[in-house]
Amino acid sequence: MQWEVVIGLENHVQLTTNSKIFSGSSIKFGAEPNTQASPVDLALPGVLPVMNKGAVERAIRFGLAVGAKIAPQSVFARKNYFYPDLPKGYQISQFEDPVVQGGSLTFAYEKDGKLETKTVNLTRAHLEEDAGKSLHEDYHGMSGIDLNRAGTPLLEIVSEPEIRSAAEAVAYAKALHGLVMWLGVCDGNMQEGSFRCDVNVSVRPVGQQEFGTRCEIKNLNSFRFIEEAVNYEVRRQIELIEDGGKVVQATRLWDPDRKETRQMRSKEDAQDYRYFPDPDLPPLVISQEWIDRVKAGMPELPAAMRERFIRDYGLPEYDSLILTSSQAMATYYEAVVAKAGKANAKAAANWMMGDVSSALNRADIDIERSPVEASQLALLLRRIADGTISNNAGKKVFSLMWDAQSQDENLADTIIEREGLKQISDTGALEAIVDEVLAANAKSVEQYKAGKEAAINALIGQCMKASKGKANPAQVTELLKKKLSA
Ligand SMILES: Nc1ncnc2c1ncn2[C@@H]1O[C@H](COP(=O)(O)OP(=O)(O)OP(=O)(O)O)[C@@H](O)[C@H]1O
Ligand SMILES: [Mg+2]
Ligand SMILES: [Mg+2]
Structure with a gap:
């Protein structure tokens, strides 16, 4: 059976603001754990989030750059789930009305030695806050939680499932990486987690219309991991189906040491998150004037x-x-x-x-x-x-x-x-070489005169050799032709 690979990417792009998306805490990387988490980030009772305008502006920049629609009004929602690094018990994100809608990204890549270009449509890009971080190593023998990252502004950029191979996925991710850095909306530092990639992968028999069931590999922070993880996952799914099994929708992790994906949890659907509009945040209204202002300031x-x-x-x-x-x-x-x-x-x-x-x-x-x-x-x-x-x-x-x-x-x-790399372009010197070569290669001369034009290549080669590669090949060719037709 011939299989077709179907891939859609979600990229979490950390925005280059100074402070968090809903509070004034710094987002500077590398601070002591829990020194950059304010009562807002921790959702202590009685505090209210305030939207960071700089984050919105960066989302607008991105939307304009990919030719998307900037929603005149978009809404923040609560995405509810429980995890130790999520102090509020919900993440503020955008669900039904994201700020950036549609758009596309064009990129170039090499496929089987051929140069290809491709355009992938974007579904959306929405603003959201990051969660904290669990520290499993070396914290007094226990797991610790660092909430410095909680509330860091992210733009999640979602592609349509139009990517068809690991090479395309990498080329798309690289193009996106280059673009967000170009726009100055992200520093692009992948080691520090400023640009992370979730890859959704499924396979289907060639010719089949419906998509297969997807698995999502979370949090890839290098282009090589994207390539390896997709290739592994494609092989795993095909083998599973060909052995009579079924792919179950799941979230998986890439283990770079063992070079395999591992199931983390069976996939939750939107309804599991019980999304609802955040009552603490008014709708985000973006005027045409604001968009024009952002546009005017773009490179x-x-x-x-x-x-x-x-x-x-x-x-x-x-x-x-x-x-x-x-x-x-x-x-x-x-x-x-x-x-x-x-x-x-x-x-x-x-x-x-x-x-x-x-x-x-x-x-x-x-x-x-x-x-x-x-x-x-x-x-x-x-x-x-x-x-x-x-x-x-x-x-x-x-x-x-x-x-x-x-x-x-x-x-x-x-x-x-x-x-001493200068070409010999002095006609006198060149003529001497050409004459010498013609005299010594009567057979090629004869063949050329008998109509075998390719025989001249051997003569050119000899001239280049005699000049230790320094003869100007164009001049040599010209001289040879002149002398041979004389
Ligand atoms: N059958 C499929 N095979 C491969 N990719 C798919 C398939 N169906 C959807 N996708 C891709 O999966 C991604 C889904 O991302 P989206 O953010 O919409 O939802 P999600 O992954 O359920 O949500 P979350 O943000 O909570 O992870 C998109 O990039 C989409 O193109
Ligand atoms: Mg998503
Ligand atoms: Mg996802």
Whole structure:
């Protein structure tokens, strides 16, 4: 049987406010346990929550960026459940009328060596408060509760079940991560839990309309865990069904050490939470003026920048998506093009998606910390474009520039000179090489003259070898053709 994978993601994005969503307590990470929990966060009797405007503003930013509807009026509800880290016995969230409705996210990824782009629709994004944290290790031999995180503002972003593989799920999550950081609504720190992902996974026979039963893997805080957990879960569900079993809707946890998902609890449905509007909070009203004000203060958005890259630099959609996957990447790219010229825009994109990205991945650093500066890369591109060095020599120069960790604006020239990488473009010198090669390769010459055009490649290869790779291949080809047709 052929199976199709169906995935929907819920992302909990911690907002970059200074204080909590309904109280003035700080949300700064790393404070002593229980030093940042106010009576409001603890729901002590007689206190009332007050909505943090900054959190709403960030939700509006996000909604505008994904082309969603910003609800003119949305409602906070109580989601009731019992857990030791939830001091109130309920979480304030949004249920029926979320603040952000609809929208979509477009992203690029590689599938079986092919470059793909995809748009996933969003269901909603709603504001809610985070719960506290149970400390199971090393607390006087007991479990302790740290309520510092209780009341931290979150935006929960929910996708439609339109994702079809682990690779797509990772690409979606990365695009979302890049976007919320771009917008400044989240610091994106996954180790500190600022960006967490719940992955809903089901499988169905190819061709079947109805969805299979989903399992939800909670709280994944790395892209690798998303990939591993989805792949494991898909295999588990298929094996279960093929053995005659049935998937039960459940919440599962990913165990990164044993590389498996484990059932945490059978899934509760909305009705189990007994949602009802929070009587302590009035409806959240957002005027068009407020939306306009937020819009006016937003940076150029990735979607607009993408269009501009396609229009102004002639880039394919895939390239434009990759280059706008983070603001730092886009800024770097534009700085390279500004110095290397628009004619080198596509070459700059290729370099960034190729050698630059590989080097960053190997060093496990972001582009902000790249030892090769945009202006240094731009000079290298110009030297390749003007024929000073070959593309291959360019790769060597790049790797030497990377290791040099130098601020030298002319680093590329310095290295080309030092390593003697300049192409031989002097026609006299080239002619000598070409003549020599023609004399020594009578057989290829004969084949070419007999109409086998591919025979010229062998001759080009010989010329490159004779010049130790420094001949300009375009010039060599031209010279060879001229001499062979003479
Ligand atoms: N059959 C299915 N297979 C895979 N994903 C699904 C399926 N049905 C729904 N989903 C996805 O599951 C997610 C459901 O999230 P939603 O927040 O609406 O509800 P929930 O998980 O029940 O609530 P909670 O926020 O309490 O976890 C969505 O991303 C949706 O696309
Ligand atoms: Mg949810
Ligand atoms: Mg869920």
